[in-house]
Amino acid sequence: MSIPTEQPTRHSLRRQLREARRALSRLEQRQASLGLYRQLAQHPNFRRARHIALYLPNDGEIDPQPLLRAAQRRGKHTYLPVLASWPRTHMRMQRLLPGERLQRNRFGIAEPRPNRARQRPLWALDLLLLPLVGFDEQGGRLGMGGGFYDRSLAYRQRRKRLLGPRLFGLAHECQKVACLPLASWDVPLHGVITAQRRYGC
Numbered sequence: 001m002s003i004p005t006e007q008p009t010r011h012s013l014r015r016q017l018r019e020a021r022r023a024l025s026r027l028e029q030r031q032a033s034l035g036l037y038r039q040l041a042q043h044p045n046f047r048r049a050r051h052i053a054l055y056l057p058n059d060g061e062i063d064p065q066p067l068l069r070a071a072q073r074r075g076k077h078t079y080l081p082v083l084a085s086w087p088r089t090h091m092r093m094q095r096l097l098p099g100e101r102l103q104r105n106r107f108g109i110a111e112p113r114p115n116r117a118r119q120r121p122l123w124a125l126d127l128l129l130l131p132l133v134g135f136d137e138q139g140g141r142l143g144m145g146g147g148f149y150d151r152s153l154a155y156r157q158r159r160k161r162l163l164g165p166r167l168f169g170l171a172h173e174c175q176k177v178a179c180l181p182l183a184s185w186d187v188p189l190h191g192v193i194t195a196q197r198r199y200g201c
């Protein structure tokens, strides 16, 4: 019997995949962002959703801003992650007002100024569009390693019947891997969307 080949660790996989997305040119990024818009703007889950959380791109992530603008044009409520000052491991989703001024968080990512009155619990959103570093076709997601999304979604493990938002990962094709090593706290995605195609949705 042969020895099973070693799976690359989450750490080295993360480094490799982050390098791959950062290597995309500005033109490739623009095309990917437009392709992503075309894949999702007419999708029933996007059309139906009233409360949608997205993110602002960082570190070569695919840019969902055309979708953000489309959602705002259609009168939907759009939300961005806001890091909690305490506990530092948590984030909340806060409604973005059109034209609102943003500030940079400790990772250098722009976010709205924290305002509890505009924050909405994750389970009360209709659609959550997640950034990711890597994905597989089984719904596996590898993130930046902060555990922010997994922690925010942990209620799903405890309360399986609570429906909550559809979870779609947004990615470049170069972020796809055959099979991700999954951790016990990982929350599976319902689907992943790239500029080229939709996986599982």
Ligand SMILES: Nc1nc2c(c(=O)[nH]1)N(C=O)[C@@H](CNc1ccc(C(=O)N[C@@H](CCC(=O)O)C(=O)O)cc1)CN2
Binding pocket: 055, 056, 057, 058, 061, 081, 091, 106, 107, 109, 131, 132, 143, 144, 145, 146, 147, 148, 149
């Ligand atoms: N666009 C975007 N927004 C997001 C996330 C994300 O992945 N993408 N997050 C998803 O969770 C949360 C922020 N999580 C992050 C976790 C680590 C790093 C990061 O750059 N880490 C550096 C080390 C940073 C440092 O300690 O100074 C690194 O690994 O190089 C960035 C964001 C909330 N907002």
Ligand SMILES: Nc1ncnc2c1ncn2[C@@H]1O[C@H](COP(=O)(O)OP(=O)(O)OP(=O)(O)O)[C@@H](O)[C@H]1O
Binding pocket: 141, 142, 143, 144, 145, 146, 147, 148, 149, 150, 151, 154, 183, 185, 186
């Ligand atoms: N539900 C949870 N409760 C407590 N700790 C958690 C939970 N989910 C994740 N963590 C912690 O967060 C850390 C990072 O997790 P992981 O590497 O899966 O993050 P990630 O999914 O890559 O990051 P992110 O969700 O921020 O993009 C882990 O060390 C884990 O201990």
